[in-house]
Amino acid sequence: MTKLSVNINKIATLRNSRGGNNPDLVKVALDCERFGAQGITVHPRPDERHIRYQDTFDLKAVIATEFNIEGNCKEQKFVDLVLANQPAQVTLVPDAEGQITSNHGWDTIKHQNYLKEMVAVFKNAGIRVSIFVDPVVEMVEAAVSTGTDRIELYTEAYAQHYHTDREKAIAPYLAAAIKANELGIGINAGHDLDLHNLRYFAQTIPNLLEVSIGHALVSDALYLGLEETIKRYLAQLN
Template sequence: MTNLSVNINKVATLRNSRGENMPDVVRFAIECEKLGVNGITVHPRPDERHIRRSDVIQLRPAVKTEFNIEGYPSAEFIKLVLTVKPEQVTLVPDAPDALTSSAGWDVGANMEMLTETVEKFRDAGIRTSIFVDPDPEAIKLAAKTGADRVELYTKPYADAYASDREAAVAPFVEASRAAHGCGLGVNAGHDLSLANLAFFHERVPYLNEVSIGHALISDALYLGLPATIAAYRECLRPAAPAE
């Protein structure tokens, strides 16, 4: 079964709007784990507009599944990750003022920096994933950095799903096969939702993990957290064997 990691940034955004500790991001992460998720994802940004560095420190002993920290590999970010030692770090190319992730790495242009960063995390025993577009050439270069996985940027799939889902998913099928052929694990994330996740999971082979935040937290406002997590997990169940 493909793992479900819940990105809890939006919970921190809600908390920060009042300047108090409600909702409590640590409690929310624990509740998600109790409901069967396989991991917790956070993306601490330099301005701390949602997840704060102090949250990352507090979450480390609380998270019992897989802790995944996303971010741009600045010196401050690298120091935080090496201090916390999550199970996984996902390197994203976001500028400090980016609202959200909008593209994968230009791996070739950043090869030296990415390779040096991956080596630091590998030496610390941390699995590293590189955020990429569904481009087999970028994926081949990502493998050369020494990374363990890639995370496929899925907004193009989500945007095109309603008009032609087969065409929308095709590049991701090819990308996942390319990653597997290079010895890389495959993660995916960005704008995956209850509307499009099951089809993506059905079509894309070798999918280790999906990271979902905005849609899942939004659905929980309507459906409640237990029903929402159950629905997302259902989207990721293996297909039943043919009779």
């Protein structure tokens, strides 16, 4: 079964909008675990507009499932944060400063030498590495050359076109996944996956190890409640 890692950035956004500690980010993470999530994901950014750097230390101290920290490794503060927390996984995302949300994967051909260096930094610390990539076979091939353990397929394009032609929408992801399987690299996925499009994606992509879902899951929880929402997402993956 594909693991569900809940991205709790939006919970932090809500907390920060009023100051204080409501909702309590750590409690929400623990509740997500209690309701069945197999991982917690955070994506701290330099302006700390949602996840604060201190949040990662607070979460690392208490969560029992896999902890995944996403971010741009070109920021030294991010690198230091990951090394200090020793999460199960670090996901390298090529975000620009001030970017609202992730919107593209790494060009693993152009940045291959740099990524090799950064992957080695984290792997030498015993941290599993995943690289955020677009569903392009050549990018998967080049990602393998960096030494990364996994790739995370950026799924916005799939989500945008799912309701129009789901077979066409998933075709490049399937090709990328087949190549990843051939080359022996693990596959994660995330961005705009939801209760409508998740099941088809999970059933079609071979050996999908993990999905990271935040915005849609938190939005659904406003209507369904957090426990019921997590159960429904897990059902899509089972």
